[in-house]
Amino acid sequence: MLKADERLEFFVKRCKETGLKITPQRMAVYEVLLKSDNHPTVEEIYEEVKKLYPYVSLATVYRTLETLENIGLVKKVCFWGNSARYDANLEEHHHLICEKCGKIEDIKLDQKLNIPEEFYGYKTESYSVNVYGICPDCRAKMQS
């Protein structure tokens, strides 16, 4: 895992490569994603960014996320509930999802699957594993 400032450097590099301007808002959206270990929804990202830039607009957050996704800095994930969630962790990793509250955590697995490059006619790129269960918090609540 790269450190946050290395990742910001990478962000700057990617923007220059693709001819995107480096604006405070764009940077803020990306930073929020870097800092969050959960997978925030658009609304949550917006609320975070607003703490730094109170005048930021939700539309900008939507547009920025789309942009960041296009240049491969961010991924849209959506495993639970209805709203899209975003992830800035592009390293190979998997997810642990609470079936009760919808919390999503990144995890590492030591086991590997061997997926053929050509599979059901698809040219495969990658895979990810979602493990479903009940998180510690919800387990505690269920006891009471």
Added chain:
Amino acid sequence: MLKADERLEFFVKRCKETGLKITPQRMAVYEVLLKSDNHPTVEEIYEEVKKLYPYVSLATVYRTLETLENIGLVKKVCFWGNSARYDANLEEHHHLICEKCGKIEDIKLDQKLNIPEEFYGYKTESYSVNVYGICPDCRAKMQS
């Protein structure tokens, strides 16, 4: 994989168990899901059901899907794009997802992962693997 009529019997059984009435609309929504091998969105399910019951309302489809999910007959999945998709295949299976067009297919994997029952503090229930790639159709289009 159970046959369709066995699954409808199971549907009837589950409804009786949980005190739900068996209405034509409810049945139709479930049948549409049984028949589709892709993972339709709510809108797509609605369009299908409307062919049988032109007066059905979209609200009913939303409510029915929620109900079916509650009694465990259907699962909400959402791996791509923004809209929730539904799946009536509850057997252990995995997904092959086209990164270009968003098509989602069910697949079987012969390899198994061994996930501990207790994992990162979670009580784990199940896991599923999403394989990402480019589907045959999109591959063909990319050539031209």
Added chain:
DNA sequence: TTCCGTGCAAAAATTTTGCATCATC
């Protein structure tokens, strides 16, 4: 006959778009 489920319409929530202004390069 009793409720639960439905349709309809309206409301709420979410996402996208147009356009004038502003800021980065």
Added chain:
DNA sequence: GATGATGCAAAATTTTTGCACGGAA
């Protein structure tokens, strides 16, 4: 200075809700 990004407001889309009626048990 040119071009692309932003904020605002409005539009479009998606999802949820309230209520009266109708149909399954």
